[in-house]
Amino acid sequence: MKMGKTTTIFAAAAIVAVAQITASGALADTNPPLAPLGDPPVPADNPQTPEKIELGKKLFFDPRLGGDASTACVSCHEPSQGWAFGDALSRGYPATVHWRNSQTIVNSAYLGKLFWAGSASSLEKQAKSAASGAVAGNGEAEVMEARLAFIPEYRAAFKQIFGDEWPKLGNAWRAIAAWERTMVQKDTPVDKYLAGDKSALDEQQVRGMKLFNGKANCIECHNGALTTDQRYYNLGVPPAERWEEDGLAQITFRYEQYAKGVTQEMYRKIKDDAGLYYRTKQKSDMGKFRTPTLRYVAYTAPYMHNGAFWDLREVVEFYNAGGGSNDFTDGTMGKNKTSLIKPLGLTDEEMDDLVAFVEAYSGPEIEVKAPKLPPYAPLPVETD
Amino acid sequence: MTFKISTHAKGFVAAAAIASAGLLAWPTTGSFAADDMAFGPVKPLKVDAKKAALGKRLFYDVRLSGDAAISCATCHDPNKGFSDGKPLSALYPGSDGWRNTPSLINTAYKAAWFHDGRVGTNLNDVTRENITETYIMNMDMRLMQERIKQDPVYVKMFKDAGYGEPSNGSVRKALPEFMKTLTSRNAPFDKGTMSVSAQNGFELFKGKAGCAQCHNGPLFSDDKAHNTGVPNNPEIWSNPVRHTTYVAFGLFQGIENIMNIRRDVGAHIRTHKSDGSDIGKFMTPSLRELKYTAPYMHNGMLATLKDVVNFYNRGGGNDVNKDPRIKPLGLSSEERADLVAFLEALSGDPLTGPDYVWKDKIPLEYPAIENWRDARN
Numbered sequence: 034m035k036m037g038k039t040t041t042i043f044a045a046a047a048i049v050a051v052a053q054i055t056a057s058g059a060l061a062d063t064n065p066p067l068a069p070l071g072d073p074p075v076p077a078d079n080p081q082t083p084e085k086i087e088l089g090k091k092l093f094f095d096p097r098l099g100g101d102a103s104t105a106c107v108s109c110h111e112p113s114q115g116w117a118f119g120d121a122l123s124r125g126y127p128a129t130v131h132w133r134n135s136q137t138i139v140n141s142a143y144l145g146k147l148f149w150a151g152s153a154s155s156l157e158k159q160a161k162s163a164a165s166g167a168v169a170g171n172g173e174a175e176v177m178e179a180r181l182a183f184i185p186e187y188r189a190a191f192k193q194i195f196g197d198e199w200p201k202l203g204n205a206w207r208a209i210a211a212w213e214r215t216m217v218q219k220d221t222p223v224d225k226y227l228a229g230d231k232s233a234l235d236e237q238q239v240r241g242m243k244l245f246n247g248k249a250n251c252i253e254c255h256n257g258a259l260t261t262d263q264r265y266y267n268l269g270v271p272p273a274e275r276w277e278e279d280g281l282a283q284i285t286f287r288y289e290q291y292a293k294g295v296t297q298e299m300y301r302k303i304k305d306d307a308g309l310y311y312r313t314k315q316k317s318d319m320g321k322f323r324t325p326t327l328r329y330v331a332y333t334a335p336y337m338h339n340g341a342f343w344d345l346r347e348v349v350e351f352y353n354a355g356g357g358s359n360d361f362t363d364g365t366m367g368k369n370k371t372s373l374i375k376p377l378g379l380t381d382e383e384m385d386d387l388v389a390f391v392e393a394y395s396g397p398e399i400e401v402k403a404p405k406l407p408p409y410a411p412l413p414v415e416t417d
Numbered sequence: 418m419t420f421k422i423s424t425h426a427k428g429f430v431a432a433a434a435i436a437s438a439g440l441l442a443w444p445t446t447g448s449f450a451a452d453d454m455a456f457g458p459v460k461p462l463k464v465d466a467k468k469a470a471l472g473k474r475l476f477y478d479v480r481l482s483g484d485a486a487i488s489c490a491t492c493h494d495p496n497k498g499f500s501d502g503k504p505l506s507a508l509y510p511g512s513d514g515w516r517n518t519p520s521l522i523n524t525a526y527k528a529a530w531f532h533d534g535r536v537g538t539n540l541n542d543v544t545r546e547n548i549t550e551t552y553i554m555n556m557d558m559r560l561m562q563e564r565i566k567q568d569p570v571y572v573k574m575f576k577d578a579g580y581g582e583p584s585n586g587s588v589r590k591a592l593p594e595f596m597k598t599l600t601s602r603n604a605p606f607d608k609g610t611m612s613v614s615a616q617n618g619f620e621l622f623k624g625k626a627g628c629a630q631c632h633n634g635p636l637f638s639d640d641k642a643h644n645t646g647v648p649n650n651p652e653i654w655s656n657p658v659r660h661t662t663y664v665a666f667g668l669f670q671g672i673e674n675i676m677n678i679r680r681d682v683g684a685h686i687r688t689h690k691s692d693g694s695d696i697g698k699f700m701t702p703s704l705r706e707l708k709y710t711a712p713y714m715h716n717g718m719l720a721t722l723k724d725v726v727n728f729y730n731r732g733g734g735n736d737v738n739k740d741p742r743i744k745p746l747g748l749s750s751e752e753r754a755d756l757v758a759f760l761e762a763l764s765g766d767p768l769t770g771p772d773y774v775w776k777d778k779i780p781l782e783y784p785a786i787e788n789w790r791d792a793r794n
Contacts, residue, residue, distance in 0.1 A: 097511070099511075100483055100484065100509075100511065100551065100555045101483065101484045101486065101509060101510035101511040101555065102510065102511030103484070103510065103511070126483065126484060127483075127484035127485065127486075128480070128483070128484045128485035128486075129560070167483070167557035167559070167560045168560070171483050171484070171555060171557070172551075173551030173555070173665070175551070175665040175666075175668040175669050176511075176512065176551050176552060176661075176662070176665040178665075178668065179661045179662070179664035179665040179668060180661050182661070182664065182676065183657040183658075183660065183661045183664075199676055276789065277785070277789045277790065278785055279785055280567050280782070280783030280784050280785045280786070281567075281782075281783055283567060283783075283785060283786055283789060284560070284563045284564050284566075284567050284783060285560075285563075287563045287566070287794050288557075288559055288560045288563045290794070291559045291562070291563065292557075292559050292560075300794055301793045301794050302793070302794070303794065304789070304790050409657035409658065409661070410657060411654065411655050411656070411657050411660065412654075412657070412660060412676070414654075414677075414679055
């Protein structure tokens with residue numbers, strides 16, 4: 034059994050062991066079944082309070098937590114675009130484009146690791162990392178922290194919530210994470226159906242669910258209440274087209290190689306996103322990305338780590354064809370395509386059924402009124 | 418009154434200039450007579466034309482800032498003596514300045530840079546500091562390198578300049594090479610064409626007014642930090658974005674009690690004297706090209722040269738750390754006018770021609786590399 038080097042990385046989760054066994058094909062029935070979603074976990078060191086959640090919402094929308102005060106969290110996680118970004122590659126900081134597809138924040142509270150290659154281990158760390166990346170928020174800690182001190186409403190809120198004499202930037206990420214933990218959707222038609230309301234799904238959707246659990250074998254990775262095993266696979270998703278056509282995207286692509294510390298030789302040759310490899314530096318991890326949740330996907334097109342597919346039907350067709358190929362599957366830089374991906378032999382109607390079922394994992398669109406952002410004010414001189 | 422500059426001080430200035438400029442423009446040995454005190458002229462530096470031309474394009478290219486909003490020339494405008502004409506610099510979007518933009522003319526001769534002298538090595542480091550500093554150009558130089566590699570004009574210019582492939586390191590060499598071209602030319606003082614009034618002013622400068630105690634050498638600067646009691650600029654503290662930027666700087670620099678102080682500590686960040694006696698010291702600026710670089714002082718608090726002369730005539734400002742040499746001078750209005758005439762005679766030809774300004778349009782867009790899949794990155 035292939036309990037290799039990568040296993041240690043995920044050793045914390047018992048579910049991983051199950052998935053490993055499943056990967057070997059020996060115990061295919063042990064995939065955690067689809068289930069209604071419960072409440073998200075809340076870390077013991079960042080309890081939810083109404084005041085913290087309210088502060089976090091404002092900070093999420095506040096562009097002053099970014100380099101030139103133009104780019105907030107919400108800039109790449111747009112409410113009207115599924116709390117993600119509706120282009121293949123995320124918007125990125127002004128004068129840049131990002132190199133990966135922006136993921137929705139909806140239900141991100143349940144994920145053990147954030148970002149496509151799992152490089153952040155909590156929402157708190159994800160927020161910090163996104164706000165500072167050169168092609169994301171491009172903010173510097175001292176500048177962002179100093180700005181918070183000049184917004185009287187924030188000063189009062191940080192003091193009340195965290196006891197900060199002056200707002201601490203780390204607590205800004207805590208507040209944002211607390212708000213994100215409220216951005217959950219757990220009453221979708223599928224949740225209702227799985228909880229016993231058999232009228233919640235129509236016949237086509239029920240047929241799709243059977244295919245999901247059976248012939249199409251989506252359940253192999255998209256399993257459990259969150260519809261993800263949170264493991265990493267290379268499916269042969271093709272590289273982003275934009276890298277071939279757009280100078281700005283080529284810049285960011287090379288920058289990411291440079292910033293992530295690949296070898297000089299690899300920097301010269303690489304033409305696709307090596308995914309998990311950047312974290313582990315194991316060749317066997319090249320081109321692997323974390324299984325995303327299927328919840329809320331009706332609103333988050335395009336799909337895959339680089340937005341390769343524009344609608345869910347295209348995604349299903351990709352799987353039906355047995356996935357695709359990329360530099361890390363075709364031998365150019367590796368042969369890492371997962372053996373779990375095989376041609377499925379689905380009919381057109383079956384593919385429609387699958388799409389209908391997956392869409393039932395999205396409830397109503399989550400709308401949030403953008404908060405009014407508190408203004409700067411001069412800092413009164415302390416009298417002593 | 419006359420005074421001598423000690424050989425020690427001469428040696429310091431000369432050694433520092435060697436260290437900073439690499440090429441020396443005035444004698445390192447020999448007499449430094451009290452009557453000439455080795456004032457000017459500033460001799461041009463040897464520059465590599467191709468490297469300097471590359472540096473010139475980089476200087477005017479907004480893509481060297483994080484969001485492509487500003488270039489070096491945004492604050493160092495050739496039409497304003499490579500400063501910006503504002504009391505306080507504008508800096509990067511989302512931030513705002515708390516100091517006056519220093520002129521870059523003759524910057525290659527300096528021993529230490531920024532008003533607090535916090536970079537005392539070379540222009541290579543100054544370049545890095547300005548490009549990467551979050552409130553100045555906020556540029557990740559790795560991203561900058563990849564931007565430059567995407568511009569065929571740069572690829573060719575780097576190659577022609579002998580740098581090979583564009584890199585961060587070469588940017589940090591090419592920009593200083595361009596800055597070495599920014600030297601004073603044809604000031605009346607250097608040409609010997611000063612008016613009688615200016616000549617009288619020079620005598621006062623060396624004598625009664627005592628200016629030359631700090632303003633000496635070819636740049637009229639001792640490259641040291643002093644406290645002259647320049648008043649605080651209240652705009653820094655009433656404008657929350659400027660104050661925010663200063664606080665961010667203070668957090669970087671480890672300035673004590675940064676949230677509560679309402680003054681620019683200046684060179685204290687270099688020397689960190691525990692008694693605070695170095696608070697409020699700022700580097701002696703060069704007096705060359707002042708005609709183009711108003712307003713004056715580290716925080717732009719004095720609008721004209723007349724204001725500056727009046728300020729010193731009054732004995733500077735009020736500051737517990739004020740240098741004891743700053744005392745009321747008792748200059749008559751005619752003497753003050755002579756001093757101003759002398760200061761004006763230290764400004765030469767404006768550096769606004771094609772040697773100093775990149776005239777071609779620099780595109781904001783980047784062409785795609787064709788055959789990308791087969792090209793080496």
